[in-house]
Amino acid sequence: MLRCMTARLPPMSLAGIEPVIPVMPTKQDAVEAINARYVPKEGSDPREEPAGDGPVQFHHHQQQQSSNVGSDSGSGTPTPTLGSPGILAAEPLFLQIDENDTDPHVNFSRATALGILYRILTRKPLASPSEPNAIPRTWLSKCIDSYLKTFHARWPICHAPVINEATDSVQVIATIVIIESWLHGDVKLKDQILRIHECLVKQFYRELNECDMDPTQPWPADLYQLSLLNVVFAFETGKDSVIRQSRMLFSLLVSALRMNGCFQEDAIETQRLTHYPGDFRPWIFGTTERWKRIATCAFKVDTYLSILYGQPPLLRRAELELGLTSTFAMWNSYGIMVFFDRCRSEPWTRGNYNMSQLDVRKPEEVPSGILPEDIQLCLLGLWNDIWSLKKETAVNPDIAALKKADLYHKLCLALDQLDTIVAESRKPLVVGGYTATILKSYLGGESSRSPNWRQDVTSRLDSCIHNIRPLLLLLIIHLHADIRRMRELYLCPNPPLQMDPSAASRAWQQNMLAVQEWALSPDGRTAVVASLQVWVAYKSSLLMDPSQPAYCFDPIFYMALSAAATVLWAWTMNDEACVCDPAIPKSDIAHIGMHLQPDIQSWIRGGSGSGISFWGQPVCRCHVASNVADWAETLAVAGKTWEIAADDASMFRGTWLNV
Ligand SMILES: [Zn+2]
Numbered sequence: 334m335l336r337c338m339t340a341r342l343p344p345m346s347l348a349g350i351e352p353v354i355p356v357m358p359t360k361q362d363a364v365e366a367i368n369a370r371y372v373p374k375e376g377s378d379p380r381e382e383p384a385g386d387g388p389v390q391f392h393h394h395q396q397q398q399s400s401n402v403g404s405d406s407g408s409g410t411p412t413p414t415l416g417s418p419g420i421l422a423a424e425p426l427f428l429q430i431d432e433n434d435t436d437p438h439v440n441f442s443r444a445t446a447l448g449i450l451y452r453i454l455t456r457k458p459l460a461s462p463s464e465p466n467a468i469p470r471t472w473l474s475k476c477i478d479s480y481l482k483t484f485h486a487r488w489p490i491c492h493a494p495v496i497n498e499a500t501d502s503v504q505v506i507a508t509i510v511i512i513e514s515w516l517h518g519d520v521k522l523k524d525q526i527l528r529i530h531e532c533l534v535k536q537f538y539r540e541l542n543e544c545d546m547d548p549t550q551p552w553p554a555d556l557y558q559l560s561l562l563n564v565v566f567a568f569e570t571g572k573d574s575v576i577r578q579s580r581m582l583f584s585l586l587v588s589a590l591r592m593n594g595c596f597q598e599d600a601i602e603t604q605r606l607t608h609y610p611g612d613f614r615p616w617i618f619g620t621t622e623r624w625k626r627i628a629t630c631a632f633k634v635d636t637y638l639s640i641l642y643g644q645p646p647l648l649r650r651a652e653l654e655l656g657l658t659s660t661f662a663m664w665n666s667y668g669i670m671v672f673f674d675r676c677r678s679e680p681w682t683r684g685n686y687n688m689s690q691l692d693v694r695k696p697e698e699v700p701s702g703i704l705p706e707d708i709q710l711c712l713l714g715l716w717n718d719i720w721s722l723k724k725e726t727a728v729n730p731d732i733a734a735l736k737k738a739d740l741y742h743k744l745c746l747a748l749d750q751l752d753t754i755v756a757e758s759r760k761p762l763v764v765g766g767y768t769a770t771i772l773k774s775y776l777g778g779e780s781s782r783s784p785n786w787r788q789d790v791t792s793r794l795d796s797c798i799h800n801i802r803p804l805l806l807l808l809i810i811h812l813h814a815d816i817r818r819m820r821e822l823y824l825c826p827n828p829p830l831q832m833d834p835s836a837a838s839r840a841w842q843q844n845m846l847a848v849q850e851w852a853l854s855p856d857g858r859t860a861v862v863a864s865l866q867v868w869v870a871y872k873s874s875l876l877m878d879p880s881q882p883a884y885c886f887d888p889i890f891y892m893a894l895s896a897a898a899t900v901l902w903a904w905t906m907n908d909e910a911c912v913c914d915p916a917i918p919k920s921d922i923a924h925i926g927m928h929l930q931p932d933i934q935s936w937i938r939g940g941s942g943s944g945i946s947f948w949g950q951p952v953c954r955c956h957v958a959s960n961v962a963d964w965a966e967t968l969a970v971a972g973k974t975w976e977i978a979a980d981d982a983s984m985f986r987g988t989w990l991n992v
Contacts, residue, residue, distance in 0.1 A: 542585065661797075894967065
């Protein structure tokens with residue numbers, strides 16, 4: 334029996350339209366259901382489609398009759414969830430939305446909202462009649478918009494056009510509110526936020542455990558989505574204790590997805606035809622696409638966690654037997670007319686090309702041209718190869734060296750492809766050309782007929798690429814450097830207490846020798862070039878909008894920056910040569926693609942007799958402190974939301990800079 338939350342709570346993604354569709358929906362039912370849910374938000378810029386792209390505008394607030402809408406579907410009828418056994422494990426949770434409060438300067442705080450949500454989730458009664466028990470609609474809408482602009486842009490797990498503050502479940506709303514509050518709120522709210530998160534994680538863990546692993550039953554899509562969102566949120570806090578707790582939930586989620594066959598297209602199709610029938614195109618799109626989004630985001634967070642903890646990833650790209658995702662534009666079509674409008678230019682053939690087939694050496698195989706997210710998927714898969722290679726090096730060094738060269742080649746190709754996409758996106762538009770495909774793929778709330786659409790789309794594309802580059806550079810660093818060993822040597826110089834001092838000292842000496850050897854090798858030089866490029870990448874991302882706060886960046890940026898600082902420090906501490914003398918020839922690192930240039934390549938191969946400079950400053954022991962100080966400053970600021978960055982910054986400052 335399926336006793337998951339999807340059985341009784343309305344879902345958040347396209348899934349959001351399930352509860353109002355009868356078991357065997359007719360086309361008319363589906364149209365009405367989707368019209369009711371595919372509603373552009375009033376006055377919310379990222380989600381409003383300007384007139385022209387979508388002539389039909391729906392205003393669901395007129396359809397809402399009651400201000401007291403809870404976890405029911407909003408249609409006022411009991412939830413006839415598809416495939417639901419109709420048994421409610423517990424009374425549904427109700428969140429009151431205050432519809433009347435239209436004052437934009439409403440005096441309602443995040444702390445109050447968090448308090449209300451926690452009380453509802455824990456089913457506690459109101460302490461006194463005067464205690465606030467409703468969240469104003471205007472406040473909640475703003476919160477969702479803010480969530481969509483930041484977190485959702487890098488983790489597009491939900492189907493944004495169907496998120497609806499009045500009809501989505503309390504768990505959905507709570508998840509969005511805690512994520513948004515973590516990124517934008519006061520640090521004083523952190524305890525309150527984590528209390529709600531813990532409560533949700535426990536609930537989802539229990540529900541996943543209680544689910545029947547019968548693949549013929551309807552899969553609890555919403556439970557999976559919510560679980561994944563909460564795992565990703567845990568990762569985005571950068572708080573070790575929170576991440577550890579959520580990793581248990583993630584392991585369970587991965588097992589459930591695997592056992593049900595959620596990574597296989599044919600199983601998804603069977604599931605759709607059996608439990609979610611209907612031939613209305615947006616419905617088919619949403620019920621299929623959500624599985625690809627779950628798969629790709631699960632794969633991404635899995636890779637990030639694996640890199641962060643130095644443990645093997647749970648997932649392999651080879652097991653993702655799914656067609657490529659739709660474009661960002663298709664997944665973010667606000668309004669049914671926009672959906673059909675974009676349908677015409679969507680490269681649907683992407684769906685015929687398997688994620689597991691992707692290969693950076695054959696970008697031309699991707700129908701309609703490779704997109705940045707495809708390159709990202711390749712990179713995430715490469716982490717697995719890099720991880721295995723590290724184990725293999727000790728056993729079979731010759732084969733490992735060949736594999737390493739091959740992996741490095743792939744990473745360089747990927748970097749080239751990202752640059753090509755950026756260059757193509759600046760070319761004149763030709764109907765049906767690659768430039769047109771790239772740009773149209775990144776339409777969001779704006780219409781392709783509005784005057785500034787190209788500028789909006791280009792900056793969205795750029796920010797997508799800016800979040801992929803640090804992952805790529807981090808992979809180059811890990812392929813050529815043992816970050817863990819360097820951290821042990823340079824950040825925790827005291828041997829572990831339980832070790833015999835002489836054994837500890839022998840181990841320390843061996844590590845030191847290995848790092849010294851590395852620093853004089855092409856590996857060391859490759860890693861140090863990539864490390865400097867991480868900072869170049871960071872600075873060039875800032876150029877787009879110098880005022881953008883730290884939380885606008887994917888945490889992978891800070892993971893890369895932290896590894897880069899470690900590499901730069903270890904390398905300069907070991908590289909004997911000082912290259913400050915102006916007579917020593919130096920290649921300057923000033924751009925991201927510089928390592929592909931002949932002078933840098935020849936320095937990497939040869940090394941001695943020449944050096945490198947970084948934006949004109951020699952890279953040697955004399956200058957490393959000033960670089961590390963800048964990087965630590967950035968990490969310290971990022972630490973407000975991605976907490977590990979603050980820990981690293983204070984370690985770098987305390988150990989290396991004596992501050
Ligand atoms: Zn020097």
